[in-house]
Amino acid sequence: MILNEYKLANIIDKPIISEKSSKLADFQNTFVFKVNIDANKIEVKHAVEIMFGVKVASVNILNIDGKSKRFGRSLGKRSDWKKAYVKLKDGSEIDFSVA
Secondary structure (H helix, E strand, C coil), X not given: CCCCHHHHHCCEEEEXXXXXXXXXXXXXXXXXXXXXXXXXXXXXXHHHHHHHCXXXXXXXXXXXXXXXXXXXXXXXXXXXXEEEEEEECCCCCCCCCCC
């Protein structure tokens, strides 16, 4: 299944850089990305392989529910979003400081 590059560019929104994701990248070669809410594991795998030129071993996806928040008198809800944990094969590495 080959997807066009335009669609793959819209799958990955941004990398998530936090203390937890930095430890995962250092010790387990796993990187965390915020992805499109409609993306699936296969699309995320192809997008990472094409955009960063690496080989992906596995992809795990989590759906994050938006929190209920109060905005003045009215109640509101933050948007739902999706997070992907991408484990790379040995010998592959992504360097965000250069990109």
